[in-house]
Amino acid sequence: VLFSADQYGLHTLSPQEAVLCGYTVLISDAGDLLFRASFLVCHVNSQVRYSFMWRSNMFEECYTSCYLSLLQTGSDYFLRVWLTHVQAEGWQCAPSISTVLFKGHGDPESFSVRKSTWRKEAVVLSLREAAAMGYYVNMQTSRFVLRYEAKAEGTDLLWTVPYPPPQLVHGQLINGGVRVGLNGQALSEADIKERGYKIRLQEGHMEVRVPLTTQGGHIKCHDRYFMIAVDLAATGGPRFEAVDGTGTYAITEDYAAKCGYSINVLSLLGLAEFRASYFSCHTEKDDGFSFRFNLITTYDGEDAYYALNKTCSPPLPWSPREVTCEVNYMEVSVRSELPCPAGFSDDWNTLQPLYSASTQGWQVTFQNLDEQLPPMNLSKARREGYVFDLAHDRIVFRTPYGQPESYSTEVNGVPVEVVHATVFSRQSWVAIMVDMIAACSMDAGSYHSGYMIWDTPEALYPSLGGTQISLGLNGKLVELAAAEQKGFIMARHNLTVQIGIPYNADGGYRKSFVNNGIFEFYIFNLYLKQTSVDERHEETALRFHRTLVTPLLPSSLFTEDQTDVAEGAFTVYLGKVPRDVELTSLQLNGQEFEVPFSDANTCTLTEVNHPNKTHSYTLKVPLHDKIVFQEESIFRGIDQRSL
Numbered sequence: 031v032l033f034s035a036d037q038y039g040l041h042t043l044s045p046q047e048a049v050l051c052g053y054t055v056l057i058s059d060a061g062d063l064l065f066r067a068s069f070l071v072c073h074v075n076s077q078v079r080y081s082f083m084w085r086s087n088m089f090e091e092c093y094t095s096c097y098l099s100l101l102q103t104g105s106d107y108f109l110r111v112w113l114t115h116v117q118a119e120g121w122q123c124a125p126s127i128s129t130v131l132f133k134g135h136g137d138p139e140s141f142s143v144r145k146s147t148w149r150k151e152a153v154v155l156s157l158r159e160a161a162a163m164g165y166y167v168n169m170q171t172s173r174f175v176l177r178y179e180a181k182a183e184g185t186d187l188l189w190t191v192p193y194p195p196p197q198l199v200h201g202q203l204i205n206g207g208v209r210v211g212l213n214g215q216a217l218s219e220a221d222i223k224e225r226g227y228k229i230r231l232q233e234g235h236m237e238v239r240v241p242l243t244t245q246g247g248h249i250k251c252h253d254r255y256f257m258i259a260v261d262l263a264a265t266g267g268p269r270f271e272a273v274d275g276t277g278t279y280a281i282t283e284d285y286a287a288k289c290g291y292s293i294n295v296l297s298l299l300g301l302a303e304f305r306a307s308y309f310s311c312h313t314e315k316d317d318g319f320s321f322r323f324n325l326i327t328t329y330d331g332e333d334a335y336y337a338l339n340k341t342c343s344p345p346l347p348w349s350p351r352e353v354t355c356e357v358n359y360m361e362v363s364v365r366s367e368l369p370c371p372a373g374f375s376d377d378w379n380t381l382q383p384l385y386s387a388s389t390q391g392w393q394v395t396f397q398n399l400d401e402q403l404p405p406m407n408l409s410k411a412r413r414e415g416y417v418f419d420l421a422h423d424r425i426v427f428r429t430p431y432g433q434p435e436s437y438s439t440e441v442n443g444v445p446v447e448v449v450h451a452t453v454f455s456r457q458s459w460v461a462i463m464v465d466m467i468a469a470c471s472m473d474a475g476s477y478h479s480g481y482m483i484w485d486t487p488e489a490l491y492p493s494l495g496g497t498q499i500s501l502g503l504n505g506k507l508v509e510l511a512a513a514e515q516k517g518f519i520m521a522r523h524n525l526t527v528q529i530g531i532p533y534n535a536d537g538g539y540r541k542s543f544v545n546n547g548i549f550e551f552y553i554f555n556l557y558l559k560q561t562s563v564d565e566r567h568e569e570t571a572l573r574f575h576r577t578l579v580t581p582l583l584p585s586s587l588f589t590e591d592q593t594d595v596a597e598g599a600f601t602v603y604l605g606k607v608p609r610d611v612e613l614t615s616l617q618l619n620g621q622e623f624e625v626p627f628s629d630a631n632t633c634t635l636t637e638v639n640h641p642n643k644t645h646s647y648t649l650k651v652p653l654h655d656k657i658v659f660q661e662e663s664i665f666r667g668i669d670q671r672s673l
Contacts, residue, residue, distance in 0.1 A: 116286070187273045195300045251345075253345055254308055259301065260301075260304070262295070270323055270325060274320070288416075292304070292358050294357060304323075321342070350568045352572075361427070362427045364464065366424060393454050394416070396451050405454075408453075426455070427468070469490045470574070475578040475579075477581055477583075481531060485526050491562050493564065499527060501520075501556055542610045549582040555577055559574075560573075590602070590605070603646065604646060604647045605644070606646070608643070609644060618673065619673060
């Protein structure tokens, strides 16, 4: 029952009247209540600018009442919040009363904050004192704003709120605890647990920890890269900055491709994944690989910065040559300890100019299909978007896709992009040349008979025999035998390696699409390692990151007429409805009805969730409902009803 009070008395509102008056009431299966009221609702007290009262956990014997009002007296404004546990008959409930008071007039500097909480004395704070404790209090367009800023602690956002009103967070209540919401959407207990949120009430303060990342809190070191996976619901459209001893650097699209970063935003899935190569521009490459980034989120036009720092040690030894085919760049690294004939020094201190301020002695030349291009010094090459570096005794070369010095070709029918660079230096009578070639399959993938197919040539790099393959999804590599047990397929034909990913593979993402029918598509973040050994028994490890998307596929529903005349109703079952699709309306004998039905409707619709990430609906329409067509035949003694 919803009622509203004003100076004229108490008004009981029907659901229809509540909607017309500007109230919204949502009750979950667990019995939690979400109540919203427009500032322009009916029955607003003329002496009180805004006044609301609501109750939470209506299905509990002990429930919480909250009263909130914003008053204006002359030029003064008061905001009051009362919370109290109400004792139902025959039950003992812990008493609790909280009051929050904001008072101010004209100049916001005159605002003061007074809070009294259960078992605590009242605390009176000036705005400056409140700001020093982390509160943001302001009045904008006759509206009060109260915000408590979070800080980053490790991989979490952390609110440690001093003297909070117990059980009140963003105006949503839950008996004996805290209700957490994102962007106005309340989260169920299962959502809170799945997202890794942690809420703790302690003496004098409340802690709310919200992981910056999703998929179990992924800020993780992988075999050859560092990854941050963030939840778009918590961060909006995230931006990143790289940080080193010289300053901060905004990671734009062009800068990412040049410096060894990739940002993959999957808006429909609510995910964003940031990857940084171990040899990326601003990585501190001492004993390990140290990364320092700022994650920037924007809310209500204000930017918030969160520092994300991590030091990684590669879990696997480096191969003599390693090639990474990222989604936006190619990277090659070769070990600097190359064998030299007897009597020659293998002291690679001569490579110091490669990364020192003076690069005049080093040059690079590129070769395409038709010709050898004129050499350029490394300074000019950097201005053209190429990066050369020396780290951990490895020479590194990185280039974005589509550079003028690259070329596209086909190898056994598979599109390939190639950049062939030779770095050289001549000092006195000694010449040093290092061959740096990057070759990557650019196959976009195709869908066939329940599998996402992706091709790459067998011999992108010289190999004595066939290449060894390991693969997986979302950065997890497993050996081929283990992958095949999970339903992946790998075939070789015409010197091409073909990978097949089953549409329902664990680690893939599914999304529904509704347009004159229900469709679905799948997204896979393929990670593949291809290892070859040349005639000198030197190993090349080639790694691919590829995002593969299936076309729209029809999603079939299951329907069944379960009508039993003895029950006095038509019964129709609709099953295999994807979890991310909901029923919004029905047509019954040509008339359209919105779902859920109004109270005046005698039809019922029951929804059931299933473990296979689908749900079903059961519709019951009484045989005597006015929507049902009725045809009587006295001569034949038949009463026929149709729907």
